Amino acid sequence: MNIQRKYSLPNCTLLLEGLSDVTKVAQFQELRPELSILVNAECYISGCNQPLVGGREFFESLVRTVSAYAQEFLSNVHNPQAHNRESELVELQKIDSNRHRLIVHLEPISAGVQSNPHIKHPPIQIDLNTVQLFDLVEAVDQFFADTQTLPELSLELQPVTRRYGNTSQAVIRQAVPVTLGVSSLAVAAVAFSLIPAPPVRPPQPRTEAQTNSTAPSPTATPLAAVTPPPTATPLASVTTPPTATPNATPTITDLETLLHRVPEITDASQLRALNRQVYNQIHPAWTSRSVLKQDLIYRVGVAADGSIVGYKAVNREANQAVEQTPLPNLLYNPANRERTPNEPIAQFRVVFTKRGILEISPWRGYTAIPHVLGTKITDAHLVRDLNQKLYSTIRQSWGGKPTFTRDLKYRVAVNKDGVIADYEPLNQSAFDYFRETPLPKMFQSVYGSNVAAPDNQEPLAHFQVVFKPSGALEVTPWHGYQ
Amino acid sequence: MNLSASLTPFNSPPAETLPMILDTLPEPAISSQGCPRRARLQIDLILLAIEALELGGSEAVLTFAQELDLKEIIKNRVNLWRMRASNPLRRAHIRRPLSITEAKALVVIACYLARRLTVVIRQLLMIAQQMDEKQIPLEQNLRLSNYLERFRAHFKSRMNPRRSALLALNSDEKLNELAIHLLGQLLFCTGTAGMQRLWIGLFDGEV
Numbered sequence: 001m002n003i004q005r006k007y008s009l010p011n012c013t014l015l016l017e018g019l020s021d022v023t024k025v026a027q028f029q030e031l032r033p034e035l036s037i038l039v040n041a042e043c044y045i046s047g048c049n050q051p052l053v054g055g056r057e058f059f060e061s062l063v064r065t066v067s068a069y070a071q072e073f074l075s076n077v078h079n080p081q082a083h084n085r086e087s088e089l090v091e092l093q094k095i096d097s098n099r100h101r102l103i104v105h106l107e108p109i110s111a112g113v114q115s116n117p118h119i120k121h122p123p124i125q126i127d128l129n130t131v132q133l134f135d136l137v138e139a140v141d142q143f144f145a146d147t148q149t150l151p152e153l154s155l156e157l158q159p160v161t162r163r164y165g166n167t168s169q170a171v172i173r174q175a176v177p178v179t180l181g182v183s184s185l186a187v188a189a190v191a192f193s194l195i196p197a198p199p200v201r202p203p204q205p206r207t208e209a210q211t212n213s214t215a216p217s218p219t220a221t222p223l224a225a226v227t228p229p230p231t232a233t234p235l236a237s238v239t240t241p242p243t244a245t246p247n248a249t250p251t252i253t254d255l256e257t258l259l260h261r262v263p264e265i266t267d268a269s270q271l272r273a274l275n276r277q278v279y280n281q282i283h284p285a286w287t288s289r290s291v292l293k294q295d296l297i298y299r300v301g302v303a304a305d306g307s308i309v310g311y312k313a314v315n316r317e318a319n320q321a322v323e324q325t326p327l328p329n330l331l332y333n334p335a336n337r338e339r340t341p342n343e344p345i346a347q348f349r350v351v352f353t354k355r356g357i358l359e360i361s362p363w364r365g366y367t368a369i370p371h372v373l374g375t376k377i378t379d380a381h382l383v384r385d386l387n388q389k390l391y392s393t394i395r396q397s398w399g400g401k402p403t404f405t406r407d408l409k410y411r412v413a414v415n416k417d418g419v420i421a422d423y424e425p426l427n428q429s430a431f432d433y434f435r436e437t438p439l440p441k442m443f444q445s446v447y448g449s450n451v452a453a454p455d456n457q458e459p460l461a462h463f464q465v466v467f468k469p470s471g472a473l474e475v476t477p478w479h480g481y482q
Numbered sequence: 483m484n485l486s487a488s489l490t491p492f493n494s495p496p497a498e499t500l501p502m503i504l505d506t507l508p509e510p511a512i513s514s515q516g517c518p519r520r521a522r523l524q525i526d527l528i529l530l531a532i533e534a535l536e537l538g539g540s541e542a543v544l545t546f547a548q549e550l551d552l553k554e555i556i557k558n559r560v561n562l563w564r565m566r567a568s569n570p571l572r573r574a575h576i577r578r579p580l581s582i583t584e585a586k587a588l589v590v591i592a593c594y595l596a597r598r599l600t601v602v603i604r605q606l607l608m609i610a611q612q613m614d615e616k617q618i619p620l621e622q623n624l625r626l627s628n629y630l631e632r633f634r635a636h637f638k639s640r641m642n643p644r645r646s647a648l649l650a651l652n653s654d655e656k657l658n659e660l661a662i663h664l665l666g667q668l669l670f671c672t673g674t675a676g677m678q679r680l681w682i683g684l685f686d687g688e689v
Contacts, residue, residue, distance in 0.1 A: 070679055071679055071683050071686065072683075073667065074667055074670055074671075074679055074680050075520075075683030075686035077686035079686070097666065098607075098610070098611060098614065129611045130666040131604055131607050134666075134669045137670065137673060138674060142674055144674075144675065145674050145675070155675055157678055157682040159510060159511075159682055159683075159685035159688060160687050160689075161687075162687055162688065162689065284623070287609070287612070326605075330601065444631075
């Protein structure tokens with residue numbers, strides 16, 4: 001009986017074909033049959049037109065090498081198993097900390113196979129980035145974890161022995177003399193190897209006379225959604241192992257289904273806060289903004305902690321072009337942590353416009369005027385002082401000629417000492433031109449970064465701050481959202 | 483069928499009271515009692531990268547210690563800080579060993595935290611890769627620069643710049659490279675066998 005097994009990751013798919021041992025099948029007929037004789041192994045890597053193909057020798061070499069190189073990547077200690085040119089068909093070389101060269105010698109050393117079409121071909125070289133490398137490692141690890149496929153091959157991890165640790169290559173060569181002792185040597189090795197070599201861009205290997213072997217394409221766009229080329233023959237019984245892949249599509253992505261089962265968040269103030277969180281997730285992740293031909297509209301479900309738990313295309317273009325939005329990547333992955341069942345969900349309308357603008361609003365609008373959450377400073381004197389203080393702080397650091405043509409409106413919160421605690425753009429131009437205002441810098445100088453401040457329990461005073469194209473500045477006490 | 487195989491032997495050592503989750507990580511064949519220097523350094527750096535990715539990352543370590551039943555090993559904040567201060571490059575380095583059990587607990591927690599951050603880690607690495615290809619400085623991306631900034635700030639405030647191993651890490655650029663490299667290592671921690679791989683790698687060159 002012919003059996004196929006597939007281990008599929010975003011950038012790498014491992015496809016194994018083989019047979020099961022007849023005696024064992026008879027015993028456990030109802031179970032997933034064991035693939036015990038490997039006939040053919042194919043490894044599809046994103047950006048490569050053709051898979052790496054080989055038999056058992058190739059496959060064993062691939063999993064040994066990939067496993068050893070993963071260990072080297074994690075420990076920064078040279079692992080001889082990953083670079084064994086003499087006895088392995090597959091080797092991996094580090095180019096820099098984000099580039100790894102997979103080399104496959106398809107000419108079997110013990111050339112027992114007749115009519116091997118690959119004989120005398122130059123080795124195939126594929127440059128992987130770290131994410132691609134990880135997907136390859138993960139496909140291999142999922143294979144190892146699958147006890148019904150070549151069970152005699154399993155993950156066996158061993159630390160590299162001291163002998164190898166000492167006589168290693170580039171990583172340790174820069175380090176101190178061996179006489180300092182192994183442990184300090186290793187520390188230095190880490191510290192040095194962590195500093196990647198200067199970014200010498202490796203010459204992009206052009207397809208070098210490889211007629212029917214894999215053409216390497218090192219310039220693969222890593223974000224492109226990767227589907228293995230459809231050269232695979234129709235699969236008779238493709239079974240994927242039950243282990244979750246990091247980016248696997250969660251079980252329920254259909255928003256309708258989800259909404260039938262859980263309550264909906266409708267509180268205006270909470271919606272407003274979530275609206276910001278969703279914007280802050282999608283906005284930076286939407287990188288390819290100029291490719292849309294049509295506005296894409298989605299209905300997006302969001303849990304109370306801001307994670308995106310589902311989405312549904314509203315217009316047809318949105319359905320087809322979902323891979324051009326960051327939504328699939330941002331989707332909360334239930335494999336990582338269990339969510340409480342029946343968690344309430346808020347719905348938003350998310351529009352990716354063809355002009356590259358992101359618009360997010362509550363799906364049903366606000367049922368009431370939202371309020372800012374949290375305790376507030378109410379003392380009128382203090383608020384007035386803070387108002388002046390905020391005005392002069394911003395005024396001092398805002399100069400130059402504005403390039404925007406419309407008012408930029410923000411809500412800015414400060415604590416009782418006048419230190420900025422939060423700011424929120426209120427109109428579209430405020431989103432677009434926030435870099436021109438001193439707000440991000442002020443925020444950054446306090447919190448060391450520009451992401452939202454840690455949950456602040458202290459009372460805050462809120463103000464509306466308007467930057468005018470004329471260069472005028474207005475700071476007024478906050479009277480709520482309009 | 484030999485059913486007795488699943489029974490616990492009577493004369494098992496007292497160590498069996500340790501949480502089961504740690505059994506997934508094998509005992510390294512090293513002679514000394516505590517962890518080697520490189521292991522102490524690496525664990526601390528991995529946790530540092532997590533803290534740079536996620537606000538409240540060090541609180542999350544304690545939360546997970548509770549959830550994963552590792553409270554016996556990582557008791558409280560001070561206890562955690564002392565373990566991490568066994569990293570020889572820390573300003574506040576404490577000459578205390580990091581026991582194998584403590585290291586296991588930290589590795590388990592780091593991997594659980596990393597798994598939770600899988601999506602972010604992948605995205606940041608892809609962004610970094612694209613920026614690198616287009617030769618755009620990494621800081622131009624808001625999310626990436628947030629991570630790098632936080633990492634550098636954590637690193638500078640906690641590591642002792644006079645340690646010879648750190649003399650080479652004297653510029654923001656080099657720290658950024660270290661931060662990206664750690665991001666890649668975190669990605670590997672999220673995998674099916676990531677925890678075992680990270681663990682075994684800590685003893686590379688030591689056995």
